[in-house]
Amino acid sequence: MITLRPARPEEAPALSELCMISKAYWGYDAAFMDACRDELTIGPADFARAQIQIADDGGKLAGMAQLQLQGAAAELDKLYVHPDFIGAGIGRALFDWAARQARDAGAKVMSIDADPDAAAFYRRMGAVDDGVSPSGSIPGRTLPRLRITL
Template sequence: MRIRSARPGEAGLLTGIALRAKAYWGYDEAFMAACREELTLDAAALERASVAEDGARVVGFAVLTGAPPSGELDMLFVEPDRIGHGIGRALFEQVRDRARAAGLRRFTIDADPNAEPFYLAMGAVRIGSTVSDSIPGRELPLLEVDLAP
């Protein structure tokens, strides 16, 4: 597996991964429809995306935004049939390295509740909660990754 920058024209492919990965957690069609826009990559997100490839197959991606001193992990999704194979960990570590190289001291994550255990295992700390942009009344775990040496 290798991690590279996203290429022009991959927004649809990465959006498909995001939608499949979110649906993996058993969300119903109404839920998925409500968050479709939020999970659709635009040109700005594509420019910031790191893509995991296994051979010729794209199997995951992550999007980091922000400027020193802080940023945000906007997206990290892995194809459902590849969850548990180390792809999420590799993407997270790459994002952490990119964040440090960009001079960030921390980044936050508005995590899906199902993904919170993964992020905690990767060293994130829960600092509160945040309101979902897609689902009225839903709160998400707000996590932080401290990048200080």
């Protein structure tokens, strides 16, 4: 049974590994994945500045979401689902958690810089295109920027 709960700082290495495994699902090569490693690594600063929620399947890390709140705006920094759980509703549950947390904190909009392969998922959740953002890992690459009104 999947449960959502706050992540613990000692889970940072497992969360970082989940982000890498989930990103690699889209078929990126080793060089690309290596370039993304720093951006996908969860560390103490992430716990200090953001809320991190995990989807737990009886002790197995099924997914995670990282939400940063900034007054009337929120940023969904990360949402990753382990490939074994894709299609099981984990992404939707984590997205719903992030939107609810942001709304409850007073945010009116939540923004997402999405992997191009994940943008369709966010659009299905109600997000709309809002331009592009530069990749934090790959110089010259841009990512779809999406937003959802809360």
